[in-house]
Amino acid sequence: MIRSNRSRAFVALLAVLALVAAACGGGRSDSGGDNNNDAAAANTDTADAEYLHLDSCDGDFTQGVTADTIKIGSSYPQSGTFAAFAEISTGYQAYFDYVNEELGGVDGHQIEFVSLDDGYEPGRTATNAQRLVNEEGVFALFNVIGTANNLAIWDNLDEECVPNLYTGTGSPLWGDPNHPWTIGSYPSYSLEGKLYADYLIENDPTATVAFLTQNDDFGRAYVDTFKQSIEGTDIEVVGEETYEIANTDTSSQITSLAATDADAVVLGTTALACPTTLNAINGTNWDPTIFISGTCTSPTLVGLAEPGAAEGIISITTLMDPRDPQWDDNEAMALFQEKGREYGGPDIDLENTIVAYGWTMGALLVDTLSNATELTRPAVMEQALNLDNVIAGVTLPTSPFNTSQGEDKFLWENVQLMQYNEDLGYYEFIGDPVDFEGQTAELAPEDLLTP
């Protein structure tokens, strides 16, 4: 009995392995570090870019670039609770199609884009990233979403010197100079904490404040920076609650916070927790000033809240809101509306800021690639780390992209406070844009800057 069992097991295992081999294909070639990097490095101006540690790179600097194509990959949630973020890709895919069709690609290289689903699980992001690099042979990764997800891949990408460009997260971690091959995009969450504190200090100096935040570094960035910013003032924190990523129903936390009757609440929430929390607050008698994470502000998320629940929420932006009439005559906005419509497919939502963010990231990537001295990984990374007042896509004219020499890797530090007006259907600006250029690292609590 046991004997025949074993042969069955062997047969089954062999069959499964054969299936996997057939589905995946092999083709391993260990060149033992032999690549064309020396040549590429020699004829680049990047020799002086020491911060890129080119001597210890494993990967091939020109992988994914052919005479007329360049291959870019991404991994982001396309299934599960966080699939809402997939909408970002409709924006940049439309931009890539526009560039390929009308501008002849990036210096004659058509952009080929490959994406994989990771369901927001860091383990799968890591596999996807290596699959994109090893198997798909991409030149660079672009707009990989999630803080933990990017943390899971940045060490290995750094060893291989694969650019991990404009990640879809705003953690202060992406400023780390020890990981030069990863660069973030979104304004650091700690800037929001600072801005919300400053707003209260100016407008309601004796306010009591409550927090609801996601129980991780994302949420902590809001709490820690806010508390640091109110030291020595009369503003008092009277309640703090957190929720777990897996559980976006925050009504019990809101019930406890409502009992404090704080004057203001800071919501370090994202994805589905944004509308559920707004609804929960709306369901109580509590009527605080609501500060909400910039990741929530798109209609994809806030749009899910009940009527009235999002009225008056305060947040930040770095993008032109397509619904705001002040941009009606803006050229960049007109291009987004026109080409987005043309190339974005029938379902693209051009009123949506999350799509506008994707479009802008696509434009920033194309700008970086075409301004690099050549299409090699070091040259492109050097370009990304030396952005000089770049205006791309539908970024606010007051929010250009700036980075310098791998020291200041925070690219979007000029932000605008804004408040939602439900009758108008868009956010109105509060005050002037605030320039934090070069200050993100100073403002963020130190333990949030290194993993």
Place this chain on the structure above:
Amino acid sequence: MTRLALTPRRVVLGVLAVVLAVVVLYIPQYFVEFRTAQFTSVIAISIAVLGLALLTGFNGQISVGHGAFFGVGAYTTAILTADHGWSHLSTVPVAMILCLAIGVMVGLPALRISGLYLALVTLALATLFPLVIQKYSDVTGGSTGIGVPDFEPPDWASGLTEDQWAYYVILAFAVVTFVLVRNLIRSRVGRAIIAIRDGEVAAEVLGVNLARYKVATFGISAMIAGLGGSLFVMNTAVLDRVDPSQYTIARSIEFLAALVIGGAATIMGPVLGSLFIVFVPEFSSDINAELSRVIFGGVLIVMMLVLPGGVLGGLTRLEAGTLRRLGRDRQWRRLRATAAEADSPDPDGSPTVDGAAT
């Protein structure tokens, strides 16, 4: 072992075993880095599922908390290597002993509860684990997790890359573990473990010390799961980080799914189940990313309908069916042969029922 006659069946088995061994050893030479690393995680996960098979499949105690033991093993290795400079392999015994201890502690209350109630207690374990990790973030790195140093091949194996080295090391651990568990199951102790599953009262009447066996099985099972977790972390070529989101309740449920898919009370079933849970989500995601989970769930349901005893159970049924048909066929031929008064020799090598060979 008594001397075995060289029957055709054993020859086939031997050839199969050699082919399988060659294939398994050749994997890291054939597949690219990330695929090799994927197979390495299959092996590490299959060790943990084997631990669960020992407890749930052979001993009948249901655990929905083995992801937590896996996590304890993983974090032990991560913390000791990253923060205390230990070598990767030297952390393995620590991880195993720690999990053994926790397993025994959980096994003690399991004496008084069983079935659904035990499932609930272990469920709590799985739910608590990521929360405990977040709570003690000074040691565990909280939600940011811990970066694990690369598991580099030593000088004498410098011909191997990082992913290949991890593959062979973890494979070696797996082979030893699988052989040991197989031997355990076939021993007197193993028969006692199975007897408890089949009928506690009967087992006790026959002199099996229920308490001792159940607690020990829980401990050993947890220890094996911890070993799997510790090895899982050494697979640094693709993922060199532990964070609580990788060790949630989903991990425990994955293990249960792998166990049931492969065949709960089998030794090789965990390998098949682990291949399934690592590769099928990827393939289903390639078919349609938005529907990947639906496809995965659908495949699971179909598998359970078609193969209620898991892959190995299904193969057993298939073989039994074929044998029955072959048997009838032979009867029929024999009938015909008798009728023609010609001697139809029984074709040698046709699978006769040699079941009780041991």
